[in-house]
Amino acid sequence: MAKLDLNRVPMPRQIPKISGKNFNEVALGYSLEQAQEEASRCILCPRRPCVGGCPVEIDIPGFIQAIRDGDMPEAVRILKNKNALPGICGRVCPQETQCEVVCVLDKKGAPIAIGRLERFVADWERANMPSANSSPVSPRPTGKRVAVVGSGPAGLTAAADLAKLGHSVTIFEALHVAGGVLMYGIPEFRLPEEIVQAEVDYVASLGVKIELDSVVGKLMTIDELLGNGYDAVFLGTGAGLPMFMNIPGENLNGIYSANEFLTRVNLMKAYQFSEYDTPVKVGKRVAVIGGGNVAMDSARCALRLGADEVYIVYRRSEAEMSARREEVENAQEEGIQFKLLTNPKQFLGDEQNQVVGMECYEMELGEPDESGRRRPVVKAGSEFVIEVDVVVVALGTTPNPLIAQTTHGLETTRRGTVVADEEVGKTMKGKVWAGGDIVTGAATVISAMGAGKHAAADINKYLGG
Amino acid sequence: MPGIHLFKVAAPSVAKKARPGQFVVVRIDETGERIPLTIADWDEKEGSVTIVFMEVGTTTARLALLGEGDSMANFVGPLGLPTHIERFGTVVCVAGGVGVAPIAPIARELKEAGNKIISILGARSQNLLFWEDKLRSVSDQLIVTTDDGSYGRKGLVTEPLKELLASGEKIAQVVAIGPSIMMKFCAETTQPFGVKTMVSLNSIMVDGTGMCGCCRISVGGLTKFACVDGPDFDGHQVDWDLLIARQRIYLDEEKRSFEQWRGQSGSCA
Ligand SMILES: Cc1cc2nc3c(=O)[nH]c(=O)nc-3n(C[C@H](O)[C@H](O)[C@H](O)COP(=O)(O)OP(=O)(O)OC[C@H]3O[C@@H](n4cnc5c(N)ncnc54)[C@H](O)[C@@H]3O)c2cc1C
Numbered sequence: 001m002a003k004l005d006l007n008r009v010p011m012p013r014q015i016p017k018i019s020g021k022n023f024n025e026v027a028l029g030y031s032l033e034q035a036q037e038e039a040s041r042c043i044l045c046p047r048r049p050c051v052g053g054c055p056v057e058i059d060i061p062g063f064i065q066a067i068r069d070g071d072m073p074e075a076v077r078i079l080k081n082k083n084a085l086p087g088i089c090g091r092v093c094p095q096e097t098q099c100e101v102v103c104v105l106d107k108k109g110a111p112i113a114i115g116r117l118e119r120f121v122a123d124w125e126r127a128n129m130p131s132a133n134s135s136p137v138s139p140r141p142t143g144k145r146v147a148v149v150g151s152g153p154a155g156l157t158a159a160a161d162l163a164k165l166g167h168s169v170t171i172f173e174a175l176h177v178a179g180g181v182l183m184y185g186i187p188e189f190r191l192p193e194e195i196v197q198a199e200v201d202y203v204a205s206l207g208v209k210i211e212l213d214s215v216v217g218k219l220m221t222i223d224e225l226l227g228n229g230y231d232a233v234f235l236g237t238g239a240g241l242p243m244f245m246n247i248p249g250e251n252l253n254g255i256y257s258a259n260e261f262l263t264r265v266n267l268m269k270a271y272q273f274s275e276y277d278t279p280v281k282v283g284k285r286v287a288v289i290g291g292g293n294v295a296m297d298s299a300r301c302a303l304r305l306g307a308d309e310v311y312i313v314y315r316r317s318e319a320e321m322s323a324r325r326e327e328v329e330n331a332q333e334e335g336i337q338f339k340l341l342t343n344p345k346q347f348l349g350d351e352q353n354q355v356v357g358m359e360c361y362e363m364e365l366g367e368p369d370e371s372g373r374r375r376p377v378v379k380a381g382s383e384f385v386i387e388v389d390v391v392v393v394a395l396g397t398t399p400n401p402l403i404a405q406t407t408h409g410l411e412t413t414r415r416g417t418v419v420a421d422e423e424v425g426k427t428m429k430g431k432v433w434a435g436g437d438i439v440t441g442a443a444t445v446i447s448a449m450g451a452g453k454h455a456a457a458d459i460n461k462y463l464g465g
Numbered sequence: 466m467p468g469i470h471l472f473k474v475a476a477p478s479v480a481k482k483a484r485p486g487q488f489v490v491v492r493i494d495e496t497g498e499r500i501p502l503t504i505a506d507w508d509e510k511e512g513s514v515t516i517v518f519m520e521v522g523t524t525t526a527r528l529a530l531l532g533e534g535d536s537m538a539n540f541v542g543p544l545g546l547p548t549h550i551e552r553f554g555t556v557v558c559v560a561g562g563v564g565v566a567p568i569a570p571i572a573r574e575l576k577e578a579g580n581k582i583i584s585i586l587g588a589r590s591q592n593l594l595f596w597e598d599k600l601r602s603v604s605d606q607l608i609v610t611t612d613d614g615s616y617g618r619k620g621l622v623t624e625p626l627k628e629l630l631a632s633g634e635k636i637a638q639v640v641a642i643g644p645s646i647m648m649k650f651c652a653e654t655t656q657p658f659g660v661k662t663m664v665s666l667n668s669i670m671v672d673g674t675g676m677c678g679c680c681r682i683s684v685g686g687l688t689k690f691a692c693v694d695g696p697d698f699d700g701h702q703v704d705w706d707l708l709i710a711r712q713r714i715y716l717d718e719e720k721r722s723f724e725q726w727r728g729q730s731g732s733c734a
């Protein structure tokens with residue numbers, strides 16, 4: 001066997017000075033040669049820990065072997081067997097805490113770049129296999145109808161799996177496009193719309209009907225769906241309700257929730273204002289409050305919209321940030337300034353109700369809290385003011401209460417999440433399953449997909465499949 | 466009528482569920498923005514929903530160019546909580562400008578619920594008045610005002626409102642819908658009389674489903690989302706200055722976009 005190569009093949013990417021100024025994808029993806037070179041680092045160990053690390057149990061060594069053999073259609077087949085949305089997962093999954101962290105090479109050097117390889121296979125398929133070829137043969141119709149509410153990764157995955165089993169599936173989506181957070185939240189430079197659209201089209205090609213502009217709870221209730229011929233319902237409505245801080249001045253002009261800011265920029269294309277009609281404010285100085293992926297995405301959008309200075313304001317230290325390491329690095333390289341151990345006390349406005357400043361406390365880390373991270377505590381008398389033109393509050397989201405309020409017998413927790421069986425997503429209400437952020441609170445794309453998958457299998461069992 | 470348009474939109478599923486006080490979010494086409502418009506009427510049998518709007522910017526001006534048989538990209542609804550309808554007694558419905566459109570179905574249902582309806586319909590001038598007959602048909606009494614005196618009584622809607630309140634007739638509730646400033650003054654007029662005054666707030670919205678917080682307002686000192694907690698609120702509790710300031714966030718952008726659109730379309734809307 002050849003000597004172990006402990007370094008990954010680097011992925012080509014835009015240089016930060018340039019990437020910070022455009023909305024094009026930052027990471028550019030491997031070429032076939034690069035992918036094969038990276039794949040050849042895999043020692044194809046018999047224990048296959050990576051498969052166990054993957055929430056949807058992709059046969060990772062299997063598709064890596066196929067890449068090595070140059071048999072790309074086989075790589076596609078293996079990947080799609082477990083994951084209907086590989087182009088998305090290859091880009092946004094936290095592989096560093098899932099499949100890659102358990103790779104045996106991780107102990108000696110860099111683990112196999114599984115995410116990059118997954119992305120490569122998905123992109124190869126899009127470029128080389130017209131969608132007709134990759135759609136499986138139509139299954140025999142079961143005559144059962146399933147309504148899927150929400151078209152994020154949980155809903156798309158559940159819908160795809162149920163359609164492949166022969167059930168007639170309709171997705172109801174509140175917004176004017178399908179894709180959920182993948183479309184309205186995660187920006188173009190990290191996950192191009194075209195990729196998400198291709199995956200949505202794939203799901204539609206399986207025979208899934210997608211009804212847009214349909215707010216369930218308003219246009220129809222879950223009980224009405226069940227009364228109108230649907231045999232089962234899957235709820236994948238995510239965690240779409242933005243949290244604010246409840247501190248003085250929060251309703252000043254120029255203060256956005258991350259959901260609003262990202263929706264304006266990504267979904268409504270405010271970054272092409274004048275061609276598109278939806279505006280967004282940016283100004284010279286933008287402060288983004290929070291330390292997760294959503295905060296990093298908001299900050300990098302603000303930078304691309306032309307802000308001179310963009311700050312991440314976070315009350316703990318960098319080590320506690322929940323954002324992926326890679327996203328933090330991307331943000332830093334592009335010039336985002338990190339104001340750590342800093343927490344807003346109040347927002348200051350002018351007579352036009354426009355935010356002009358943010359009074360903050362300095363924080364220090366105390367004892368660990370229930371999340372295991374050290375609790376930030378206010379340093380007495382440490383208040384100082386940061387001048388800002390725009391503030392984006394990226395402190396998390398909870399499920400929108402609309403569905404729970406309009407559905408009899410659906411139990412929710414204090415956090416507003418829907419109570420559902422951890423394994424299969426069955427809720428307390430008959431014929432209704434749920435999965436993704438609506439059950440877990442804001443989490444990850446892949447966990448939402450895993451939940452959609454498990455629920456689809458259980459729904460199929462219930463429907464007599 | 467100058468700048469005011471009425472559309473009947475084929476939207477059977479929305480028509481089936483619409484209730485007074487609710488609204489829709491529309492987007493004209495791929496490049497359009499999402500704007501909320503109150504539902505003015507609906508016909509379940511015909512499968513239609515009526516919207517009324519005034520041309521105030523790019524989106525409404527572009528919308529105004531649509532004609533019979535044209536379609537818009539998106540029409541989402543019915544959104545928001547319906548107006549609370551109950552037998553209160555005597556209800557005064559105050560409509561300012563295009564506010565007559567949303568108030569008409571509310572007055573109708575309040576009337577059907579057994580209330581005595583006194584309506585006040587106001588506009589800047591006679592040529593901006595519409596649906597007078599429609600409102601009259603569901604009112605026990607109708608007072609019309611124009612700012613310039615070109616029709617009906619000269620003056621603002623708050624004047625007859627104040628007289629009614631002072632007249633000694635027991636008024637159980639006031640419903641006021643129109644421009645924010647008019648609703649604010651109606652609420653100020655009724656406050657000393659202690660008569661509950663419901664208003665329908667038209668904050669800027671994006672999704673209209675509680676997802677963005679763009680529509681947030683302050684009511685009784687608490688932040689509310691107009692799209693899901695409203696649009697109806699107790700006018701005495703609303704922080705009007707905040708609402709009005711937040712409605713002006715994009716004035717510059719709206720102006721720029723409108724001028725550019727006018728330049729491109731070559732029209733002189
Ligand atoms: C900015 C941002 C960046 C992120 N980055 C990452 C990342 O890098 N990696 C990662 O793994 N995860 C990331 N996440 C988290 C991830 O996107 C979510 O965990 C995942 O999308 C949840 O999927 P879901 O299907 O449960 O819900 P969602 O994706 O939220 O989809 C829910 C859908 O349901 C629709 N809906 C809601 N209510 C109704 C209703 N009443 N009727 C009809 N439709 C309704 C919504 O419009 C939406 O389309 C990010 C999230 C955000 C916001």
Ligand code: FES
Pocket residue numbers: 669670671672673674675676677678679680681690691692693
């Ligand atoms: S319009 Fe987005 S939350 Fe109300």
